[in-house]
Amino acid sequence: MDMSVIKETVRNSAIFSIVPSIPIVIGIGIMMQYLGLGISWIRLEVIGALQYEIIAMNQVVTPGQVITYVTVATALVIMTLSILSGPVFNAIFYKRYQHRLAELQQKNEHLMNTLTGALLGGLFSGILSAMLVAGIFTIGTPVVAKDTGVATYGEVTLITFFASCLIMVGCGLCMKKFGWKWMESYALPITIVGALVAAYFAVACFE
Amino acid sequence: MENKRDQYNEEMHRLGRLFTWIALGLILMVPVCYCLTAGVMPLWSKLPECLMFILGYLAIGLVEALSYAPLLGTGGQYLTFITGNISNLKLPCALNSQAIAKVEDGSEEKEIVTTISIAVCSIVTTLVIVLGLIPLAIFQEKIVNALLPISPYVVPAIFGGLTCVLASRYLKIAAVPFVLCILICVIGNFAGMGAVFNQGTMILVGMAVSGVTTTLLYRKGKL
Numbered sequence: 001m002d003m004s005v006i007k008e009t010v011r012n013s014a015i016f017s018i019v020p021s022i023p024i025v026i027g028i029g030i031m032m033q034y035l036g037l038g039i040s041w042i043r044l045e046v047i048g049a050l051q052y053e054i055i056a057m058n059q060v061v062t063p064g065q066v067i068t069y070v071t072v073a074t075a076l077v078i079m080t081l082s083i084l085s086g087p088v089f090n091a092i093f094y095k096r097y098q099h100r101l102a103e104l105q106q107k108n109e110h111l112m113n114t115l116t117g118a119l120l121g122g123l124f125s126g127i128l129s130a131m132l133v134a135g136i137f138t139i140g141t142p143v144v145a146k147d148t149g150v151a152t153y154g155e156v157t158l159i160t161f162f163a164s165c166l167i168m169v170g171c172g173l174c175m176k177k178f179g180w181k182w183m184e185s186y187a188l189p190i191t192i193v194g195a196l197v198a199a200y201f202a203v204a205c206f207e
Numbered sequence: 208m209e210n211k212r213d214q215y216n217e218e219m220h221r222l223g224r225l226f227t228w229i230a231l232g233l234i235l236m237v238p239v240c241y242c243l244t245a246g247v248m249p250l251w252s253k254l255p256e257c258l259m260f261i262l263g264y265l266a267i268g269l270v271e272a273l274s275y276a277p278l279l280g281t282g283g284q285y286l287t288f289i290t291g292n293i294s295n296l297k298l299p300c301a302l303n304s305q306a307i308a309k310v311e312d313g314s315e316e317k318e319i320v321t322t323i324s325i326a327v328c329s330i331v332t333t334l335v336i337v338l339g340l341i342p343l344a345i346f347q348e349k350i351v352n353a354l355l356p357i358s359p360y361v362v363p364a365i366f367g368g369l370t371c372v373l374a375s376r377y378l379k380i381a382a383v384p385f386v387l388c389i390l391i392c393v394i395g396n397f398a399g400m401g402a403v404f405n406q407g408t409m410i411l412v413g414m415a416v417s418g419v420t421t422t423l424l425y426r427k428g429k430l
Contacts, residue, residue: 001316006323009304013324016303017331020296020365023358024332025339029351030388037344039237045336047234052264053405059257060250069245076238077249082261085268091227094272095220098281103314104379111311113295114380114430116277118421119414121381124273124373126413127294127366129388130406135363137396145359152359152365160360172371174325174410188303191368193363199360207356 012013019192024050028147033117034061047083055107056082059156124144156202164195212315216281223285230289268405274414278302282322290329294410299365300328306372364404376406384417391416 027050031040043053059068060075105112107114134143139153145152171187174180183190242248275293276284279301287297304324311319343350347361374381388409395404404412424430 003319005308005316009308009320009323010327012304013300013327014331016221016300017296017328018335020299020361021332021335022354023361024292024296024392025336025343026351026354026358028336028340029347030348030355037340039241041336041340042234042237044291045333047230047276047289049292050295053251053266056260059260060253069247070250071243072254073238073242074249078253078257078261080238082235082236082264083268084402085265086272087227087231088287089269089272089409090226090288091231094276094284095224097273097276098216098220098284101277103286109313111303112277114421114425115424116312116386116416117377117380118417119274119277121310121421122384122417123294123298123410123412124366124370124377125384125388125417126409126415127362127382127414128339128370129385130361130404130409131366131390133389133392133396133404134401137401147334148355148387150355156360157363161363162328162369164364165371168371171259184307188365188368188372192364193402195364195367196357196360197358199364203360 008185015185017125019189019196026103027054034067035075039072039076043079047087052082053079054148101202108124131161135161135184151207153203153206155206158200159202160195160199164191165199167191215318219281219285226291227285245259265413270411270414278321279325280318280321283325284324286325286329290332291323291395292332294363294406295365296327296332297325299369300324301336302369302373306376380417380421380424383420383424384413387420388413 024044027044028037028040028070031044031054035043044050056079057075059078060073065071101112120125135154135157138152138157142148142151142153167185168191171183171190175183177188213353238249271293272288275287275298277299283301284298287293290297296376305317308316308320310320315327320418372392383390391412392404392409395401
């Protein structure tokens with residue numbers, strides 16, 4: 001494999017990862033008020049996911065509640081048990097499962113590629129439909145999260161999404177029209193930052 | 208070539224399993240160590256109350272492990288399930304790298320690009336967290352208050368652009384499931400069950416719907 005592709009992958013991934021990592025820091029900031037810095041850090045940097053961990057914590061901890069050692073210990077047990085299935089599957093069954101996938105790839109490459117496309121298509125269909133429909137249904141009636149108290153405005157969700165699409169299309173046009181090959185690596189990070197700036201101003205308008 | 212790839216896969220499985228067991232052991236030790244040092248026991252009576260929640264999360268984890276496997280490759284699968292934050296960070300990062308490198312599905316290049324991408328993403332996230340924690344420890348309230356209002360919009364910001372990148376490649380496969388998912392969500396919201404049809408649920412629904420519609424299209428020879 002060409003070394004330049006590897007170098008480019010390292011650069012792309014490093015640049016891409018910066019902005020989406022910031023909400024994880026914010027998540028630690030929220031969780032550390034209840035569970036302390038160490039536990040929040042471990043849970044959100046290793047094994048846990050931002051969107052699941054705060055919900056898992058809230059099964060035991062509620063805002064305003066007096067936090068005791070017992071509360072933290074109970075929250076930790078619930079959070080730990082909830083996260084185990086993925087890694088346990090990988091440790092025990094993934095090798096066999098991956099062999100099956102590889103066999104399928106060898107026997108019928110087109111079918112396997114179609115299945116991969118179907119999974120990706122399903123992933124995007126699921127995320128986009130939930131996001132867009134929730135955005136449309138909450139126009140004028142923002143949803144306030146019980147745990148963080150943050151309001152999610154449907155209008156801002158839609159503005160952010162379409163701003164992201166527009167900026168990406170703009171980047172694509174620049175690459176085509178001016179031959180800016182270098183922009184390929186930066187297009188998605190630029191898009192994310194641009195869309196979040198749009199979100200920032202849109203939130204200020206709706207608050 | 209095949210032999211080399213088999214060797215690589217075997218090595219990845221060996222290391223992946225080893226480090227997954229180590230990670231699981233360490234993660235399980237966190238509550239044990241906490242209880243020992245704090246001298247307390249968890250409130251076991253809370254467990255039955257949270258049972259449905261735990262079972263739900265276990266099911267999501269299992270489905271994620273099954274369904275993300277063809278997208279993440281051998282090395283990527285082990286790495287992402289240890290380092291977490293899959294759908295909001297590692298998977299989009301890997302997909303972006305795959306699109307830029309223009310790798311083919313099922314190729315060795317895709318496996319390498321995906322694994323490197325996820326590894327770099329994990330390292331950068333660690334650095335961002337370390338760097339972010341210093342100001343966070345000093346100005347916790349100010350920083351959280353400033354950034355919290357835009358945190359719900361990170362996913363639309365990522366997936367808007369990423370959709371444009373991948374739309375042309377997967378439009379034929381994704382068009383029908385997308386329309387069906389929109390319909391399911393709209394019906395769910397009209398039925399007052401909008402909270403149930405959240406992103407976590409809809410990813411699973413989307414993959415199931417997409418699996419069915421793609422199989423039908425494949426059998427009819429339209430793909």
